[in-house]
Amino acid sequence: MTEPTADQPAAPQRPGLSRRRLLGTLGVGTAGVLAAGAAGGVVGRATAEGPAGGAQAAGPAPTDAVPFHGEHQAGIVTPAQDRLHFVALDVTTDSRDDLVALLRDWTEAARRMTAGRDAGPVGAVDGERYAPPDDTGEAIGLPPSGLTITVGFGPTLFTTADGRDRFGLAARRPAPLVELPSFPGDQVDPAISGGDLCLQACANDPQVAVHAVRNLVRIGAGVVSVRWSQLGFGRTSSTSTGQATPRNLFGFKDGTANLKAENGSALDRFVWVGDDDGEGGRADWLRGGSYLVTRRIRMLVEPWDSSSLDEQQRTIGRTKGSGAPLGQRAEFDPVDFTEQVDGEFAIPETSHVFLAHPTNSGTAILRRGYSFVDGSDGLGRLDAGLFFIAFQRNPETGFVQVQRNLRTDAMNEYVRHTSSAVFACPPGVRGDADWWGRALFESA
DSSP, X not given: OOSOXXXXXXXXXXXXXXXXXXXXXXXXXXXXXXXXXXXXXOOSSBOOOOOSSOOOTTOOOTTSOOOOOSSSOTTSSSOOOSEEEEEEEEEOOOOHHHHHHHHHHHHHHHHHHHTTBOSSSSOSSSSOTTSOOSSOOTTTTOOOTTOEEEEEEOHHHHSOTTSOOTTSOGGGOOTTOSOOOOOXXXXXXXXXXXXXXXXXXXXXXXXXXXHHHHHHHXXXXXXXXXXXXXXXXXXXXXXXXXXXXXXXXXXXBOXXXXXXXXXXXXXXXXXXXXXXXXXXXXXXXXXXXXXXXXXXXXXXXXXHHTSOHHHHHHHHTBOTTTOOBTTSSSTTSOOOXXXXXXXXXXXXXXXXXXXXXXXXXXXXXXXOOXXXXXXXXXXXXXXXXXXXXXXXSOTTTTHHHHXXXXXXXXXXXXXXXXXXXXXXXXXXXXXXXXXXXXXXXXXX
């Protein structure tokens, strides 16, 4: 989020500004492109697992291990790492026992890999000569690199598109866990959208992230298959106050006022599923978890690169150099929609900053996206953009509300949404006997 969260003082509204006028024109929503908003590294694949507990707000050194156990899953408020491998999967079995066994096996493998160890107890090179290794080996000698692995459950895990309850989970599907609605201008490809399960691997070394996903997919053979995946580089937001603000592929600072790990009250309000979200026991298993929304947003970099600096800054509502709100001097100066320059409002009412500010959107989401460049489109243009990731307490009052508010966003001219997915991420694993989704399957 580039703009202040809803916990911060609201910027004054412009005199006589009509909200109906602002929202009267339909366009492509662009939530997330620039939305409102210790020493001693561990080396090698055979290091001991770190102590249990939540992720440290200040963040580990780039090579350190992030604790796997905690109240919440790592990889949400963990200081955002530099690399991403995200994969959505379809469950190919109707056996509940096989699915539970896979989640147990995944949890154990993730516990090992996030600690810098091989995915299996034997490892890549010490097993039987004529048997497949229980680790693929490409991370031999590499440190943990801040690896986090986060799992999520899609709506179709509970009820398939044709209405089948394969695993006896339908009665435990939380009401907010539904496919995202269509937004004006969407160009969403169903082949790279949705999924029964998802795995988000973040690390400061791309090979460590890819190794994690590769081994979990290997372990899941016969139970799950890859539906789609996405590699990402260069985080496009900060999730800790200790992190500097990064830039996205449009060259602007992104995530100036994103929700941060240190702001517990805001996280409780906007990110974590709470005690009063249980829906009469239906969603008790998700308490302490969160909802994950992903959108693959192609950024039309060629038209953007031919736009004037003034047009780019008025589209965003911030200066490209310092990241200051237009009319202000520094990145973290308060956004002031009443500020005028030469008799005109400094921040245009169609700018991304104006429409995404909590004064207008009325909510906040925790952004954790990454840039991507996936070759070219065959027409001499880069297939590049933002793989948008956001965590929230409820997608309808989080991402969906923000997205609907961005219908008149000037940035719509430069972006296209090409994939969409939503998942429920269960709470963290509390100890060695716990596993991803245990509360869901034991209550259903």
